[in-house]
Each structure stands twice: as structure tokens, then as C-alpha cells.
Amino acid sequence: MQSSLALYRRYRPETFAEVIGQDHVTEPLRAALAHNRVNHAYLFSGPRGCGKTTSARILARALNCERAPISDPCGECRSCVDLARGGPGSVDVIEIDAASHGGVDDARDLRERAFFAPVSSRYKVYIIDEAHMVSSQGFNALLKLVEEPPEHLKFIFATTEPEKVIATIRSRTHHYPFRLIPPRVLSDYLAELCTKEGVRIDAAALPLVVRAGAGSARDSLSVLDQLLGGAGPDGVTYEVATGLLGYTPDNLLDEVVDAFAAQDGAGVFGVVDKVIETGQDPRRFTEDLLRRLRDLVIVAAVPEAHASGLLDAPEDQAERLVAQAARFGRADLVRAADLVAAGLTEMRGATTPRLLLELLCAKVLLPGADHAELGVLARMDRLERRLDVAGSGPVDLPAARPVPRPEPTAPTAPRAEEPAPAAPRAEQPAPAAPRSEEPAHAGPRIPEEVAQRPSRGAGPDQPAPQPIAEPAADEAAPGQLSLADVRRLWPDLLEQVKRMRRFTWILLSQNAQVIAVDQRSLTVGFKTAGARDSFLGGGSEEILRQAAIDMVGADWKIETVVDSATDPGAQTAMRVTRPAVPDAPEPPSGPEPPDPGPAATAQAAPPRAGASEAARARIAATRGPGAPEGEQGPREDPDADAHRDDPSAADNGIDTTELLARELGATVIEDIPHS
Structure with missing residues (x-):
């Protein structure tokens, strides 16, 4: 009884x-x-x-x-x-x-x-x-x-x-x-009653019961009594509570908030269509969306709101709220909440709530059409986030050891009004031209300081070599991230991945780098097929996509390829687009240290008029017996003293004579047969 x-x-x-x-x-x-x-x-x-x-x-x-x-x-x-x-x-x-x-x-x-x-x-x-x-x-x-x-x-x-x-x-x-009962107190009380009744209830369902009770103990107990009466073998689940009480599921709210953050109109209106097709009340959906935006506004102002009791939500939902709030600016969130609150008022008594809901979503997606104060602040928020992502501000560079600059052996270049004296070509060191960081098919590129001064091997009347234009693959439309931007942000993106999942971070940091990027996709190259399979098979694809949304607000489709030339260690160096000074040449592995003078530079090119006999002998020593003119012999690597980014004939499919003429302005006077 x-x-x-x-x-x-x-x-x-x-x-x-x-x-x-x-x-x-x-x-x-x-x-x-x-x-x-x-x-x-x-x-x-x-x-x-x-x-x-x-x-x-x-x-x-x-x-x-x-x-x-x-x-x-x-x-x-x-x-x-x-x-x-x-x-x-x-x-x-x-x-x-x-x-x-x-x-x-x-x-x-x-x-x-x-x-x-x-x-x-x-x-x-x-x-x-x-x-x-x-x-x-x-x-x-x-x-x-x-x-x-x-x-x-x-x-x-x-x-x-x-x-x-x-x-x-x-x-x-x-x-x-008397006052309304605080949500946290009421939630603990309801959980205690469920324990006494011997019925299990999901932690995510309790806030829904408290919300339906609106701070009244009697109303909350009536709602809980209804849920306990309809509980199955698994107790009161979150799905049962949302279906019975008519609240919007969290996955729909997460989907629409992510779409707002990414400016994805298709995603937003797709959620509205789901709400209507599943028979949910558009007014209740708008109310739930307003409550979610309110939570995000609080989290944006107080990141530790869950721990301090400002938000009554499960632990996993609190983490999602923090991640979602990071994708918006504060003014953008306040503006969206203000629009949704005004739209909710207009929906009361309206005969076409779906139409009003869709117009409301369109207003949230278009801050440019809002000339009020909050609209202007929202546009400024988005501009600042885009500028931060594009790297217009100062970039934190890793500490690098100083590179020694080799002492010049030729006289200092004359001023513009003085004629440049002719110098023996064999006595001048050939400046090293570091290779571009872009893909090999784009061709080599000369550093700015080399391109801005005349070639030392050319006469005063000979024009200096012109720098090769940037490859089109690194260019981006206005407002779109380029490949260089994404490579510069890659270490920060890896840090975000590390906070989300350490396994994915290990795979990416040791085996992958960015190969290409466009408006819809991000292509990542892996050193081996095994690393690529581990990335795709372990669900890491979604982790990287979510990290990109959190960092830059771009919802990219992650594409993967196997690229044996991938060097993840070079990602830190890619945060600087062009080094001002080429790296110092590394010593060769042979027993004799290289000659830093002009003769050492002459090893990589055929001798020209005026070259010394010692220089000719050194060139001959680098070729094997019977090797044709201009090819490297098997005894030792003639490019051991060259910078690793120097353009080479092998990389570009041209012979040595053409490479020297194009890069250094040199002219081959005579060929010395191998003796």
C-alpha cells in the first residue's frame, strides 16, 4: 500500500x-x-x-x-x-x-x-x-x-x-x-532517492529532471516518478529522459554550435531540418539553444565554471563546452545569444515557427549584415582570429644557434656609382643558393640577399639573375590559409592534438607533415604506409579534424598519402618562410678537411679560364676513372661541402653546365679532358 x-x-x-x-x-x-x-x-x-x-x-x-x-x-x-x-x-x-x-x-x-x-x-x-x-x-x-x-x-x-x-x-x-531549491542540492537529493528506490539513472539525465522541476521539489519528484515508472532494465537513460521530457538531445546542440563556429550554413540548416523531421518543437529547440549559448558565454568568461559550480553539467559535457567556447569570440557569443533570445520571444504565438527559426539562424550566420554594436564587435572578433591564424602578428621562433658567416676572399662590392673592377672568375667563391622549401617540381629559388646583388662571376654589364616567382601551390585566396600558414601553425596544431589524444600526437609528430591544403581538405604525408594505416585505423583522423576546428575554425576533410620524403623534424624550421642566412656547410666525412677558400668552391664546377693547376687536380680527383665530363665519380661525394638546400642537377633534370649558367651566371670556357 x-x-x-x-x-x-x-x-x-x-x-x-x-x-x-x-x-x-x-x-x-x-x-x-x-x-x-x-x-x-x-x-x-x-x-x-x-x-x-x-x-x-x-x-x-x-x-x-x-x-x-x-x-x-x-x-x-x-x-x-x-x-x-x-x-x-x-x-x-x-x-x-x-x-x-x-x-x-x-x-x-x-x-x-x-x-x-x-x-x-x-x-x-x-x-x-x-x-x-x-x-x-x-x-x-x-x-x-x-x-x-x-x-x-x-x-x-x-x-x-x-x-x-x-x-x-x-x-x-x-x-x-521560502526559495527555489538550488539545482545542485536538488540533483543530489534526486540521486539519493533513486538509490533508495533501487533504480539506476544516468548522470546526464539528472540535470534534465532538475530543469523540468524548475527548482520545485514536488514538481521534480513528480517528473522523476514518471521516469522511474517507465524505466527499463538499464534504468533511466539519457535517451529516455530527452524523449519523454521533450528536450533537445546534446548531440544536436553540439552539431548546430559547431556549425555556427565554422560558418557552415549547410550544417546549421541541416540541424533545423532534423528538428522538424523528428517532430520536435522548434520553440523548445530554440530555448535549448539559448540555454547552450548561455553556458558558452559563462565558460568563455570563466573557463573553470564547472569546477566552481557555475554550471551543473556532467564532466564530459563540461569539456565539450570549453572546447566550443574557444571557437567563438566573446562578442560573437553574446550577439548570437541576444539574437536567439529575441527570436524566442517572436516565436511565442507564431504560426510558422520553422520559418522564424531559419531566419534566426541566418542572422546568426551573417554578422556582416548586423550594423549594431554587437555585430561590429562580432566581425572584429572574427577578423582578429583570422589574423592570428594567418600569422600577421609576431611569430615565436625557436632558439637557434648562430651560424658562422664565411669570410669573403674577394674585395667588397663597389658602391653603385663606382665601376666594378673585373676579377678572375676562378678566384671567386660561388655563392650557395639554398633550395626552396616548396615541392621539387616548382624549381629552385634564390635567396633574397643573393638575388638583390649582382653576380660576382658576371661583369658590370651582365644583368643579375632574377629570383624565381613563388610557386602557385603556396598561394591562397584572400581569407584562406595557405600551405605556408598551415605549416607555420603545425606545431601549435600538434599541441592541441596532444591535449586531445597522445597516440595521435605521437603518430603525427614522428611520421607526418602537411603536404597540401585547400578550402575543403588538408593533406598529410606519412613516411611509411604502416604509419598511415595506424593513423586511419585508430580514429586519429577525427582527432586531427577536431583539433583544426578548435585551432583555426576550419572544418577540413583529412586526406592522407604516403610520402617517403616526409621530414617531420623540419616542421619547426618551416615556421620561418625564408632563412636570412644559409646554414653553414657541414664537414665532409673524408680524412682531409675541406678547403674553405676558393678552391673548395671550385670542386663542384668545371675549371674556367685562369684556374690554377691545383684546382684542376682537385676537380679531377672527384671523378672516377673513365667518368664523362661533368658527372660525379664513385670515390667520394663532390657535394659533401654544399649546403643541403643547394639546387642540384640531379634534382632538376639538367646538366651541370646549364645549372651553373642559370644559378650563378657562369660561362664554361673550356673542357679539360680527364688524364
Whole structure:
């Protein structure tokens, strides 16, 4: 028989210690009862279902307890047993519903009976519920009795609208305002009741029950009772709660928020279509979206909001909120929340809520059309984020050891107004031209400082070699990230991946680099097929995509290729687009150190007019027996002293003579046959 009662009746508090969320009321009342300083009339006010009538019954039990004065009823005496849960009640404690007994005749009848002494208790207690429904004539009829009652009489008025109780009555009572129960307190209380009932409930479903109860203990228990009645073998799941209570699932809210962050109109309107197709209420969806934006605004201002109690959400959802808030600017979030709030107001009573919802989403997606203050601030937020991503600000460069600059052996180049003296070509060192960081098919590129000065091997009338244009693969449309931008941001992107999943970070940092990028896709090259298979098979593709959304706001499709030339270690160096000074040449592995003078440079080219016999002998030593002119012999690498980024004939498919003429402006005078 007991189990058939509703939850709010089965678990109705019997002492002030069991009342939750009303410590500002229960503690003073307990102190007054313990010290026997009880007033003759009380006014309990507050929202529905927050404990007003329950506290009035507890107060009546404590007043008539045989152990009084006592702060809480003992629960053992006759009065406490009669007034307990499921008890028969007491003739000395009279509850009156003022909604049906609020007239002047009812007040006169009460006044006539109030003078009779209690039957078996110490006090006769009148609990007048919904006191604001008593008419002014009824209050006036009770005024004298409430002002000067007999010693055995106590009044307790309970109401949700204390301002409707006439001032003369309010002035003669002790007023205790009840409040809504805090969500965290109510959530813990509901979890405790589920444990007592032996039913499991998902942690994500509890906030939905608390939200449906709106701070009322009775309403929350009614909702929980409904969910427990329909619970299956797995208990109360999140899916059951969202379906039964009509709330928008979190995955839909995550999808629409991610689409707003990425400026993905197709994704936003796709979510709206899902809402309509699944039969959900557009107004409820808009309300849930506004609540999500409110959470994001708080998280953007206070990243530790979940830990400090500002947000009541499960741990995994709190992490998602932090990641989503990082994709917006604060002004952008406030503007979106303001638009959604205004749209929700317009939807009330509208006959076409879907149309209004779609127009609302279009406004959120187009801050450029909003000339108000929040629209301007939202555009500034997006511009600043784009400039930060594109690297217009200062770039943190890793500390590099200084590279020694070789001492020049030729006289300093003359000023522009003085004629340049002719110098023997064999005596001048050939400047090293570092190879471009771009793909090999784009051709070599000369550094700026080499391209800006005339070639040392050319005469004063010979034009200096012109720098080769940047390859088109590294160019990007306005507002779009180029390959150089993404490569510069690659270390920061790897740090974001590391925070999300360490396995993916290890794969990318040791085996991969960016190969290409466009508006829709990001191509990553892997050193081996095994590393690529591990990346695709372990779900790392989605981790990298999500990290890119978090970092730059770009929802790229991740493409993968196998590229044996991939060098992940070069990614840090790629944060600088062009080195100002070429790296110093590394010493060869042979027993004899290289000659840093002009003869060492002459090893890589055929001798020209005026070359010394020693230089010719050194050139001959680099060729194997019978090797044709201009080819390298097998004895040792003739490019051992060259910079690793120097253009080479092998990389470009041309012969040595053409490479020297194109890169250094050199002219081969004669060929010396191999002796």
C-alpha cells in the first residue's frame, strides 16, 4: 500500500532537518522551538512545491510534541504519530484550503470554533493554505482573532503571493520567505532517492529532471516518478529522459554550435531540418539553444565554471563546452545569444515557427549584415582570429644557434656609382643558393640577399639573375590559409592534438607533415604506409579534424598519402618562410678537411679560364676513372661541402653546365679532358 503513493508523498520530510534548500527558514524556526519563543502567527511564502505546507505541518508537530520545547518532533508520542506520513491526523491541527474557503462566512465559522480548547494536544493549530485566496472581507473578519488569539491558538498562513495578503494581517505575523531549491542540492537529493528506490539513472539525465522541476521539489519528484515508472532494465537513460521530457538531445546542440563556429550554413540548416523531421518543437529547440549559448558565454568568461559550480553539467559535457567556447569570440557569443533570445520571444504565438527559426539562424550566420554594436564587435572578433591564424602578428621562433658567416676572399662590392673592377672568375667563391622549401617540381629559388646583388662571376654589364616567382601551390585566396600558414601553425596544431589524444600526437609528430591544403581538405604525408594505416585505423583522423576546428575554425576533410620524403623534424624550421642566412656547410666525412677558400668552391664546377693547376687536380680527383665530363665519380661525394638546400642537377633534370649558367651566371670556357 505504501509503494502506491507518489514519490513526493512517500518522501515528504517529517523534521526540519529533512527539508532541503531552506536552511534560512528551518534553522531560525528550530532555534525558536528549542527556546520556546514561538509566535502566535506565521506567514510562509514562496514558489509552489518548495516546502511551505510541509514546514507548517512539522511546526505543528513540534508544538504539540510531548517533549516540547524541542527543535524537531520526537516521532514517538501520540501527536507525532498522528501527524506523521500516512498518519490519521489530529483533530487539533486543522488544514483549510483558502481557495474554496476564503469567504467572509468561512472566516466567521473559523472564528467561532477557534475559541474552543484543543481536545488532546497543547495547541490548536490552523494551517491556512493558499492564503492569498482569502477575500479582503474574510481577512478583516479574522483580523481581531489573529491580532489577539487565545493562548491555545496558533495560525500558520502559507501562500505563493504574499503581496495579496492584506497588510494588517502581514504585520501581525512572522514572515518566512521560502526559495527555489538550488539545482545542485536538488540533483543530489534526486540521486539519493533513486538509490533508495533501487533504480539506476544516468548522470546526464539528472540535470534534465532538475530543469523540468524548475527548482520545485514536488514538481521534480513528480517528473522523476514518471521516469522511474517507465524505466527499463538499464534504468533511466539519457535517451529516455530527452524523449519523454521533450528536450533537445546534446548531440544536436553540439552539431548546430559547431556549425555556427565554422560558418557552415549547410550544417546549421541541416540541424533545423532534423528538428522538424523528428517532430520536435522548434520553440523548445530554440530555448535549448539559448540555454547552450548561455553556458558558452559563462565558460568563455570563466573557463573553470564547472569546477566552481557555475554550471551543473556532467564532466564530459563540461569539456565539450570549453572546447566550443574557444571557437567563438566573446562578442560573437553574446550577439548570437541576444539574437536567439529575441527570436524566442517572436516565436511565442507564431504560426510558422520553422520559418522564424531559419531566419534566426541566418542572422546568426551573417554578422556582416548586423550594423549594431554587437555585430561590429562580432566581425572584429572574427577578423582578429583570422589574423592570428594567418600569422600577421609576431611569430615565436625557436632558439637557434648562430651560424658562422664565411669570410669573403674577394674585395667588397663597389658602391653603385663606382665601376666594378673585373676579377678572375676562378678566384671567386660561388655563392650557395639554398633550395626552396616548396615541392621539387616548382624549381629552385634564390635567396633574397643573393638575388638583390649582382653576380660576382658576371661583369658590370651582365644583368643579375632574377629570383624565381613563388610557386602557385603556396598561394591562397584572400581569407584562406595557405600551405605556408598551415605549416607555420603545425606545431601549435600538434599541441592541441596532444591535449586531445597522445597516440595521435605521437603518430603525427614522428611520421607526418602537411603536404597540401585547400578550402575543403588538408593533406598529410606519412613516411611509411604502416604509419598511415595506424593513423586511419585508430580514429586519429577525427582527432586531427577536431583539433583544426578548435585551432583555426576550419572544418577540413583529412586526406592522407604516403610520402617517403616526409621530414617531420623540419616542421619547426618551416615556421620561418625564408632563412636570412644559409646554414653553414657541414664537414665532409673524408680524412682531409675541406678547403674553405676558393678552391673548395671550385670542386663542384668545371675549371674556367685562369684556374690554377691545383684546382684542376682537385676537380679531377672527384671523378672516377673513365667518368664523362661533368658527372660525379664513385670515390667520394663532390657535394659533401654544399649546403643541403643547394639546387642540384640531379634534382632538376639538367646538366651541370646549364645549372651553373642559370644559378650563378657562369660561362664554361673550356673542357679539360680527364688524364
